[in-house]
């Protein structure tokens with residue numbers, strides 16, 4: 109197969125096309141003939157050497173693919189060679205063949221092409237488990253999504269608004285704020301020109317929001333706690349601006365706040381399978397009706413993975429970048 113290897117930790121130029129033997133599906137695994145692979149920010153961290161694959165995972169980058177089933181390993185029921193499939197991976201997506209545990213495979217939602225399907229797993233699994241499982245966001249509640257135009261943010265805005273929440277989102281330009289609003293946010297907040305705590309307080313008449321989904325961390329942590337309503341929940345999915353924070357815990361006590369967070373990649377296939385079941389039940393109907401759509405910013409041929417990484421590092425994108433075979 110053709111694969112994109114990380115030659116050595118470094119910049120986008122270290123992504124190198126190579127020939128490798130096809131992976132062989134083991135017990136409970138499906139071999140996928142990849143047609144498209146999503147690019148995610150964790151791939152950039154892995155390329156720089158800051159996010160090693162978990163034990164047993166492929167050393168190749170790539171956390172999500174769409175394609176067709178090329179072979180099934182022992183003990184796999186429900187999938188046949190030729191079935192269209194999209195899958196969450198612990199690695200190995202930047203290749204023309206990839207293996208996925210069967211629990212992490214989902215049918216391609218009716219009406220979606222391979223590029224859109226490849227853009228689903230990583231952000232939809234992540235948003236589902238952090239926003240709806242851990243932070244327990246319910247219809248009628250308010251939510252603030254930081255990084256509103258990221259792959260994660262565009263998914264979170266759409267899912268939260270489709271499920272009946274009032275959504276606010278932060279982004280780094282007015283144009284990105286308008287994009288958040290087009291996806292269902294009631295108000296995009298330009299964090300470069302506005303204080304998001306003040307904006308949220310004004311939008312909620314001083315109450316604060318019920319839930320915050322944050323990938324920034326560092327100086328945002330204390331400000332997030334100030335922007336939460338009583339019984340509010342902060343779900344931390346990354347710490348792009350720093351992993352340490354000084355927090356006045358009296359606020360946590362007096363407002364009965366919950367701080368949570370998680371990373372998806374090291375979780376077991378059966379834990380990921382529970383998330384997949386929820387997505388199929390709760391989210392696939394929204395994708396098939398067109399109420400929720402992966403936002404595709406740009407595609408690149410697989411061999412131009414380094415160009416795709418350069419674009420993601422520029423921060424110009426709104427939504428997802430996808431590699432096509």
Ligand SMILES: NC(=O)c1ccc[n+]([C@@H]2O[C@H](COP(=O)([O-])OP(=O)(O)OC[C@H]3O[C@@H](n4cnc5c(N)ncnc54)[C@H](OP(=O)(O)O)[C@@H]3O)[C@@H](O)[C@H]2O)c1
Pocket residue numbers: 147148149150230231234255256257258259260261278279280281284323324344345346347348349370371372373420423424425427
């Ligand atoms: N916990 C998990 O399981 C999990 C899973 C997947 C992804 N993640 C994390 O979720 C985040 C989003 O991932 P993605 O693939 O959706 O990324 P992405 O599309 O590249 O989005 C990142 C966006 O965040 C915004 N941003 C805000 N503060 C930033 C900062 N300090 N540095 C860089 N960007 C900043 C940027 O837009 P602006 O112009 O608005 O600043 C940027 O476009 C990443 O941090 C990733 O590691 C976590």
